[in-house]
Amino acid sequence: MRSYKATMVDPIRLLPREDREAALRDAGFNVFNLDSADVFVDLLTDSGTGTMSxxxxxxxxxxxxxxxxxxxxxxxxxxxxxxxxxxxxxxxxxxxxxxxxxxxxxxxxxxxxxxxxxxxxxxxxxxxxxxxxxxxxxxxxxxxxxxxxxxxxxxxxxxxxxxxxxxxxxxxxxxxxxxxxxxxxxxxxxxxxxxxxxxxxxxxxxxxxxxxxxxxxxxxxxxxxxxxxxxxxxxxxxxxxxxxxxxxxxxxxxxxxxxxxxxxxxxxxxxxxxxxxxxxxxxxxxxxxxxxxxxxxxxxxxxxxxVDPPYVEERVAQVQALCEALDDRGVPVYQPAGGHAVYVNANEALPHIPRDQYPGQAFVCELYREGGVRAVELGRFAFPGTDRADLVRLAVPRRTYGPDHMEHVADTAAAVCERGEEVSGYEVVSEPSMPELRHFSAELRPLDEATPKSPPSQ
The missing domain is CATH 3.40.640.10 (Type I PLP-dependent aspartate aminotransferase-like (Major domain))
Structure with missing residues (x-):
């Protein structure tokens, strides 16, 4: 049981699937470009996204x-x-x-x-x-x-x-x-x-x-x-x-x-x-x-x-619980879990996608498409020129989400894995000049379609 109670709430909502599809396309299939209002559970980062006491x-x-x-x-x-x-x-x-x-x-x-x-x-x-x-x-x-x-x-x-x-x-x-x-x-x-x-x-x-x-x-x-x-x-x-x-x-x-x-x-x-x-x-x-x-x-x-014992113990335990929930559902995760995030192995989750087609970014896009969950790729898209495994980081904000949110994340990731063979790889269509920072603003498109951005609504 958590050692604190909530004294402030921030409403969130899960957009209809067709709206998530449109938002993802407008973002150039890069979830950094999504508006936070369009995200249901935001695990993009644990940096500055926690709840203060x-x-x-x-x-x-x-x-x-x-x-x-x-x-x-x-x-x-x-x-x-x-x-x-x-x-x-x-x-x-x-x-x-x-x-x-x-x-x-x-x-x-x-x-x-x-x-x-x-x-x-x-x-x-x-x-x-x-x-x-x-x-x-x-x-x-x-x-x-x-x-x-x-x-x-x-x-x-x-x-x-x-x-x-x-x-x-x-x-x-x-x-x-x-x-x-x-x-x-x-x-x-x-x-x-x-x-x-x-x-x-x-x-x-x-x-x-x-x-x-x-x-x-x-x-x-x-x-x-x-x-x-x-x-x-x-x-x-x-x-x-x-x-x-x-x-x-x-x-x-x-x-x-x-x-x-x-x-x-x-x-x-x-x-x-x-x-x-x-x-x-x-x-x-x-x-x-x-x-x-x-x-x-x-x-x-x-x-x-x-460094207060109840806080740090509960913090790490929540991440461990998410890792166990994903593992129980057959989602391939890096073991043991770290202290701030769970990392999904996209190479194993989407084995049919070649590494030069960014399986990690494909998994990130599907998490949002499937359940409004925002995560981040930390593989060859984020670190070009390296031979890193294509990991997807689910970073848990501090003192923010409850067990029901984590269950939704685990169910969403499992659903992506279940229909993994339907998921396409991606190619980069625009990127900044500094490769170390390209994942913040690059735009991509799925390889199974030539996907221009949606035209402005009339």
């Missing part, structure tokens, strides 16, 4: 909107220090703003940046600064049926082999993403974090933790890493983050807010000053960074709530 709403009324020296910023700074252990904070309007601030300060033309697996905006920021983003997942990460406890770990030996080729002097930063979103939201152990920190020292690189889902990761550590079986989620989070020189944070995940982010730094050295000045240029003054005082205040409360 009454304590967070109350904090917003007390937000200090001062341009400089905001008390709300000092509240956030104290929360970051207490919960995450970083002494210094450079605020940003959201996670990708923080990535711009940090990686724009660290990465130059010709550099190599390692990560257990770069996510889309991280990869794009590295590339935009002239760097080469190199993924270093452990081998078991690609085994969707393995029950290995930490499939999100970083493979240090893979990174060492690359260093032998490029030279340590060309590796300015090593990144560890917890949990590993690109690898099905799988957790990272504290033991692996220590190993990666030692490797970063070995090559004289700045060690950065992408901490967007640090609390969910700490929950898995508590359950799966014997050393921490008796430790609290809060204590585990501080321990794991303590090995990093810096962190990049999207508050829209484990900050439990709808906007906001920051760079956290252990020391007030040269990197802090570079980030601070870059933040002033791109985000705003260093005590608001693109956020209102209201947002800063809610963020400070949300960070503390994220």
């Amino acid at each position: 009454n304590a967070q709403w109350a904090a917003m009324f007390r937000g200090d909107e001062a341009y400089a020296g905001s008390e709300s910023f000092h509240e956030l700074e104290a929360a970051v220090r207490d919960v995450m252990g970083f002494e210094h904070v450079v605020p940003a309007h959201q996670g990708r703003g923080a990535e711009n601030v940090l990686y724009g300060s660290l990465v130059s033309e010709g550099d190599v940046v390692f990560n257990n697996a770069h996510f889309d905006t991280t990869r794009a920021h590295i590339a935009a600064n002239g760097g080469d983003p190199v993924d270093c997942p452990v081998p078991e990460a690609t085994d969707m049926d393995s029950d290995a406890p930490f499939k999100g770990n970083f493979d240090v030996e893979t990174a060492r082999e690359v260093v032998d080729d490029v030279g340590a002097e060309n590796v300015p930063v090593v990144v560890l993403t917890i949990t590993n979103n690109s690898m099905a939201g799988q957790p990272v152990s504290v033991a692996n974090t220590r190993e990666v920190a030692a490797f970063a020292d070995e090559v004289d690189a700045t060690f950065v933790i992408d901490a967007c889902r640090f609390a969910e990761n700490a929950h898995f550590v508590q359950r799966r890493e014997p050393e921490f079986a008796d430790a609290s989620v809060a204590a585990i989070a501080r321990e794991q983050l303590s090995y990093a020189d810096a962190c990049v944070m999207s508050g829209k995940k484990d900050g439990l807010v709808n906007v906001g982010g920051f760079v956290g730094l252990a020391d007030r050295g040269d990197l802090y000053e570079q980030c601070r000045q870059r933040g002033i240029l791109f985000e705003g003054f260093s005590t608001y960074g693109g956020m209102s005082g209201r947002d800063l205040a809610a963020f400070a409360v949300g960070l503390r709530e994220a």
Whole structure:
């Protein structure tokens, strides 16, 4: 039973099938282009889509909107220090703003940046600064049926082999993403974090933790890493983050807010000053960074709530329950489930669609067509030029949907699988110039028909 009750509701409705068909066609078969009013259950992302607590709403009324020296910023700074252990904070309007601030300060033309697996905006920021983003997942990460406890770990030996080729002097930063979103939201152990920190020292690189889902990761550590079986989620989070020189944070995940982010730094050295000045240029003054005082205040409360045991246990349990419901209905899913999302294996669900016809995007379109469910493809459409499996992410917003919504999602996915042979592959008909970001705005069409957009209604 959930440890909270709802005190605010937001009505949703399932459009008739013919209206969903029309909306999908008008969106260029890219669900990012759908209006939220046309979506019944929205699992596109867990970023900024969760429900804030009454304590967070109350904090917003007390937000200090001062341009400089905001008390709300000092509240956030104290929360970051207490919960995450970083002494210094450079605020940003959201996670990708923080990535711009940090990686724009660290990465130059010709550099190599390692990560257990770069996510889309991280990869794009590295590339935009002239760097080469190199993924270093452990081998078991690609085994969707393995029950290995930490499939999100970083493979240090893979990174060492690359260093032998490029030279340590060309590796300015090593990144560890917890949990590993690109690898099905799988957790990272504290033991692996220590190993990666030692490797970063070995090559004289700045060690950065992408901490967007640090609390969910700490929950898995508590359950799966014997050393921490008796430790609290809060204590585990501080321990794991303590090995990093810096962190990049999207508050829209484990900050439990709808906007906001920051760079956290252990020391007030040269990197802090570079980030601070870059933040002033791109985000705003260093005590608001693109956020209102209201947002800063809610963020400070949300960070503390994220490590509260009932919250994080229920959060992860809801995702596990969705994974089990899908598996029970025969939908092929990545096992075990991560902390924020369930990932469907579209290659197995739609085996007749060749990989160059984007079976993951086909599955995404059918989820919406069948039941008004919006998800996102994280395979070869989202990550062109890679050989990733064609996964479909069902990201669960925090404290938002109930068990009946999750049952609808599972039933919808099962219905898509049942008539899978009827589903066509797709081709891209327009895309932006930056391939790392094409899934946000590209348009497609099904290969079984030449499908122009619907003409404007008369």
